[in-house]
Amino acid sequence: MATESSYDNVPRLVDHLFRHETGKLVAVLTRIFGPHHLELAEDVVQDTLLEAINVWNYKGIPEHPIPWLYKVAKNKALNIVNREKYKREYATAAAHLLKSEWTANAALETLFSESEIRDDQLRMMFTCCHPAISGDSQVALTLKTLCGFSLSEIARAFLTTEENINKRLVRARQKIREEKISFEVPQPEHLEDRLDAVLQTIYLLFNEGYNASTGPYLIRYELCAEAIRLTEIISVSSSIVDKSKVFACLALMYLNASRFSARQNAQGEIVTMAEQDRSQWDKLLMAKGFAYLDQAATNKNISVYHILAAISAYHCSAANFASTDWNSILLLYDKLSELDRSPLVALNRAIALSKVSGPETAIAELEKLKDLSPLKSYHLYYSTLGEFYMQAGRFTEAKNALTTAIALSQLPAEQELLRKRLEICNQNGA
Amino acid sequence: MGHFCFKGVKTINHLKSKKMKEFMLLIRTQGDHLAELSPEQQQQHLKKVMTYMGGLMQSGKLNSAQPLDMEGVIISGAAGKLKDGPFNETKEVIAGYFLVQANSLEEAIQIAKENPVFEDGTGARIEVRPIKVMEGING
Known part of the structure; x- marks a missing residue:
């Protein structure tokens, strides 16, 4: 008893x-x-x-x-x-x-012992994120083995079936056996590449939580919290000497996470950055983000995480939307475009560009991208374009772009926000 | 053992003064019926059980509760030709018991119905049996 x-x-x-x-x-x-x-x-x-x-x-x-x-x-x-x-x-x-x-x-x-188990979790991250395992399987295996998610929880997080997730896990375990993937922190000569792969998977996990692409929930806090927890395990490891990227990644995740509660209102609707109540931003998470950003600035190697964290930091430190330092943010996006030429970066850069040089300049930039592959079926491309058209007073074009965005979006909260914008276009004679 | 004796004495006094009866709640499950839950769900289930048991303890209704190992033997036959049958854990097993006290069978049934085993597991059954008390013999 x-x-x-x-x-x-x-x-x-x-x-x-x-x-x-x-x-x-x-x-x-x-x-x-x-x-x-x-x-x-x-x-x-x-x-x-x-x-x-x-x-x-x-x-x-x-x-x-x-x-x-x-x-x-x-x-x-x-x-x-x-x-x-x-x-x-x-x-x-x-x-x-x-x-x-x-x-x-x-x-x-x-x-x-506590320290051995921490190291084992780190070894496990390198094993799960081994390049021989496909990206999808890496994420599923990480959630299963390191985060203790069940098949159904992983399936729910990625809106697929349990059977599908199970297949990914089976394939991943098979690869580990076939390729004799080891359970260790890689040798120094491979460490940087392998660490990049681990961070990439973890950041993907965070983003899936932060920018849920489908389903009823805008933010899946648990995925974000797990991503941060795993990265913090890496950040205290003595086997990794250069942790500049690790700290930058943590800074980025904490700074973005600090705005969680303001991104969604009580009705579950999206609140845009311009309209967010900044008093709701979590000061403690933000302070952690800034502290990690300081630690990240230890060498001259600037990674994508450094730039993204710096952009997030500019948003966090602005007292209100109007006083956001868009010139600095645009410079950071220019730098980011050099490291990452993906159309998604160009899309985000266009937002900063519109603040610095006006909507017409940004529209011209975005129209150049319209045939590029992920963007032409990406709802955020059309919603951003629609927003710029509205700012430029081109309501008929705005209406077309927003209608396409609504059709492509899979998130009810997002569709609701877009419909409100569409209504404004209608009121303006579109 | 001393702990148990003390409990027993307290229980009997309690029974006498309030005319409460003891009931055995036998928890019958289909093997390890919680095996399919995720770690998170198992923890949620555990929280519910602890709240449930905490409530029973606070109101002085829980006398004892023990889990039973998922192994053992079943003895059958007749004297002289007894068999130690294999214990089949894939079928319904008695997973454990709660010894509670209640004023009536109805109250004991209510206590059993509130057991979280019905919320999270599948195919669980609880058998509610009054403990037989013979006045003047073991009362």
Whole structure:
């Protein structure tokens, strides 16, 4: 029978405890079993949580739930490395230590220590984001193994079926086995490229949360929070010397996240940057963003994250929309276009250009892009163009662009905003 | 064990003074019926259970609760030719029990109905059985 005090623990059970412990335990068990046994590690963790829930459901939550979980996981790990079937397969150095009674206890203590588990999560990021694995699968595998998302939760986040996500995971695990992808922080000569790949996947995760492209929710906070959590694990690692990009990426995510609550009103409608109540911007997140931006400025290498974070910082530091320093932002976009020639960057640059040189100049820029591939079916291209036409008083053209944007948008909140703009065009005789 | 004896004494006094009855709530589930939940959902479920049990404890209605291991044997047959049958965990199993006290069967049923096992698992059943008390013998 549990003591009564264990019921007071309920509010103290940190949100997402199970999810985060899942990510940690899968990482440490993958180190023990080897990345070719990734699925085994995932199954053992699922079993561990199930055992916890089956016992805690009757006896209450123990006073120290995390050590309880770890103890169960340790026992299961010991049982597996001593199993005949497992012994016959390629075993890791960690598994060897666990097989001998002389070393097992000390090895378990070390393997399950906080700093080792943090490093294992970092190793796991490099494994999940290995270039041999396709981009889609990298994201799915990261969410499954490091963030403890279930198939249905990943499927919901990317609006696809569980079957589809499962296929991606199966393919990813298969690649890890076939290509013998290791579970380690890459050697210095490969580190920069591999770190770029990890950051790219994490930033994709953040963006999917920040700019949800479909579905009823504008912002999926959990994806953003997970992206930040993973990047912070990288930022404290001693195996990575040059963290300038890591800090820049964190700065960018925190600065963007600071505007979350102002981007959507109580009715779930989008509030544009011009109309946002800046008192709602989260000062604490913003301060973290600025602090990381300072740390990012440690060497002369300027990455895309540096520029994007600096742009976000200019928005954050403007007292109101009218006083935004658009000249500096346009200069940053010019620099960004040199690093990244994608039409999406050109689209964003056009917004800054319209503020500096007026809507007609920006319209001319955008019209040059109209046949480029992602833009010609991208709702934001047409909504931006529509906005510029409105500013230039060309309401009939604005109406056409906005109608196309509404047809291409998959987000109800966005469509609603566009319809309001369309109504203004109608009132102006379009 | 001392802890348990103390509990028992307290329970009996309680029963006598308030004329409460004891009920055994047997939790029957289809194997590990929570296995399909994600870690997040498992944690949400756990929170509900803790709130549920916290409420029962505060009102003094929970006497005991224990999970049962998902293994064991089933003994059947007759004396002289008893069989230790295999325990089949894929079918319905008794996953655990709650020993509660209530004023009536109706109240015990209400307590059982509020168990979060019905919200998150599938195919769970709870058997509500009054504990038989023979006056003057074990009362």
